[in-house]
Amino acid sequence: MDISIPTRQLFINGDWKAPILNKRIPIINPSTQLIIGDIPAATKEDVDAAVSAAKTALSRNKGADWASASGAVRARYLRAIAAKVTEKKSVLAKLEAIDSGKPLDEAAWDIDDVAGCFEFYADLAEKLDAKQKAPVSLPMDTFKSYVLREPIGVVGLITPWNYPLLMATWKVAPALAAGCAAILKPSELASLTCLELGEICKEVGLPPGVLNILTGLGPEAGAPLASHPDVDKIAFTGSSATGSKIMTAAAQLVKPVSLELGGKSPLIVFEDVDLDKAAEWAIFGCFWTNGQICSATSRLIVHESIATEFLNRMVKWIKNIKISDPLEEGCRLGPVYDKILKFISNAKSEGATILTGGSRPEHLKKGFFVEPTIITDVTTSMQIWREEVFGPVLCVKTFSTEEEAIDLANDTIYGLGAAVISNDLERCERITKAFKAGIVWINCSQPCFTQAPWGGIKRSGFGRELGEWGLDNYLSVKQVTQYISNEPWGWYQPPAKL
Numbered sequence: 001m002d003i004s005i006p007t008r009q010l011f012i013n014g015d016w017k018a019p020i021l022n023k024r025i026p027i028i029n030p031s032t033q034l035i036i037g038d039i040p041a042a043t044k045e046d047v048d049a050a051v052s053a054a055k056t057a058l059s060r061n062k063g064a065d066w067a068s069a070s071g072a073v074r075a076r077y078l079r080a081i082a083a084k085v086t087e088k089k090s091v092l093a094k095l096e097a098i099d100s101g102k103p104l105d106e107a108a109w110d111i112d113d114v115a116g117c118f119e120f121y122a123d124l125a126e127k128l129d130a131k132q133k134a135p136v137s138l139p140m141d142t143f144k145s146y147v148l149r150e151p152i153g154v155v156g157l158i159t160p161w162n163y164p165l166l167m168a169t170w171k172v173a174p175a176l177a178a179g180c181a182a183i184l185k186p187s188e189l190a191s192l193t194c195l196e197l198g199e200i201c202k203e204v205g206l207p208p209g210v211l212n213i214l215t216g217l218g219p220e221a222g223a224p225l226a227s228h229p230d231v232d233k234i235a236f237t238g239s240s241a242t243g244s245k246i247m248t249a250a251a252q253l254v255k256p257v258s259l260e261l262g263g264k265s266p267l268i269v270f271e272d273v274d275l276d277k278a279a280e281w282a283i284f285g286c287f288w289t290n291g292q293i294c295s296a297t298s299r300l301i302v303h304e305s306i307a308t309e310f311l312n313r314m315v316k317w318i319k320n321i322k323i324s325d326p327l328e329e330g331c332r333l334g335p336v337y338d339k340i341l342k343f344i345s346n347a348k349s350e351g352a353t354i355l356t357g358g359s360r361p362e363h364l365k366k367g368f369f370v371e372p373t374i375i376t377d378v379t380t381s382m383q384i385w386r387e388e389v390f391g392p393v394l395c396v397k398t399f400s401t402e403e404e405a406i407d408l409a410n411d412t413i414y415g416l417g418a419a420v421i422s423n424d425l426e427r428c429e430r431i432t433k434a435f436k437a438g439i440v441w442i443n444c445s446q447p448c449f450t451q452a453p454w455g456g457i458k459r460s461g462f463g464r465e466l467g468e469w470g471l472d473n474y475l476s477v478k479q480v481t482q483y484i485s486n487e488p489w490g491w492y493q494p495p496a497k498l
Contacts, residue, residue: 005037011198013053014208020045030335042216044224050212054181057209071125080204082118097326101335125177142485151179153232161187178474258463263416266409267297270422285445291392295417304398340391347384416456
């Protein structure tokens with residue numbers, strides 16, 4: 001399936017501009033390991049230009065063009081972007097699959113979600129108008145008070161490569177809905193569709209500077225963005241290590257951040273389940289998006305009475321997973337990026353057992369492919385139990401009591417997602433309350449909806465994206481209080497009348 005790779009520049013102030021230092025980064029197709037194009041590499045100089053364009057966009061016409069325009073005005077642009085994304089779905093999905101390695105069917109699903117996310121925040125932008133000057137009830141009738149919700153200002157949005165356009169949209173759509181101006185810095189490993197978002201913004205006539213898109217390396221483009229004095233907030237999705245660096249840089253200027261970081265999420269399976277239904281959810285929870293998803297339920301905690309039969313059933317399901325070039329029909333596992341085989345090798349050396357997978361697929365001679373892998377005989381001190389692999393690798397432990405299962409589930413520095421599968425819904429409710437995580441799934445794993453909040457606790461970060469919570473990320477609350485009595489305040493003795 002041939003598709004041409006567009007050659008783009010940086011998107012700054014509504015137009016394409018070559019990087020000031022004229023640097024570019026090669027694009028490597030993870031399925032073939034071949035260079036298929038390149039992207040511009042922004043540096044501090046380009047960050048300065050993009051931030052300046054964003055500041056100008058907010059102040060143009062005293063803010064009337066964007067920041068203080070009605071939410072209905074901004075909603076029209078968001079809906080126009082959504083329509084263009086839908087119109088270009090086929091091309092965008094193919095670019096996403098080639099660039100990130102995810103199966104084409106998944107990439108197409110992502111592009112639908114991108115359009116839906118822009119539509120959702122268009123609706124919220126319109127509703128924002130009605131929420132302005134929301135009254136505050138006061139205990140004194142000599143005052144009245146209300147609240148204004150205003151855009152934070154210029155925001156830096158730094159996003160990962162596993163959901164290139166969708167993760168960008170989770171930030172761009174609410175930021176624009178709120179009236180902010182944004183600088184998007186996608187991962188250098190998969191930036192193609194984010195650059196195409198710039199072309200879409202040009203086509204719909206988005207005011208210049210409202211969205212700027214800088215591709216490039218983290219130290220050269222992401223770091224200057226995070227520490228820029230004229231950037232009012234940073235929103236980041238990625239590794240915990242990088243999130244810590246961003247938080248440190250932002251702290252120097254007391255700049256707010258929201259962070260969606262790593263995970264090592266548990267899935268508890270009780271003995272009363274339908275084995276096939278539970279097996280498919282366990283596989284989907286860990287191997288969806290090639291296992292390269294921060295919320296992957298990559299720690300399976302299964303009741304000891306069904307463990308052997310359940311794992312045997314899972315192995316049979318896994319044998320049916322098609323591993324191939326992501327553009328091939330029926331692909332369910334594409335190429336991966338990270339050092340996954342090293343994690344598997346370490347697990348073996350620590351005494352764990354590779355139940356299935358653990359190697360490169362024999363039929364694929366090129367590309368960064370790894371078989372879906374299940375690892376048993378795991379102890380809680382092993383690296384494979386404690387660290388995020390970011391690949392199609394599931395580690396397994398058994399339990400005998402509910403309390404033991406909860407202790408194992410919460411035995412992690414992370415707290416993004418957690419899942420439980422059981423026909424006993426009262427038990428599921430108990431487990432839900434006991435989980436230390438920002439997201440809980442009952443009798444499923446990984447479903448995500450634009451309307452519901454997304455985010456974690458502990459070292460998985462803080463702040464919530466999606467839903468109304470996502471819009472709140474980019475709004476500042478201003479309290480306005482007015483004295484309405486005709487009587488003088490009367491606190492001080494008035495001066496004597498002459």
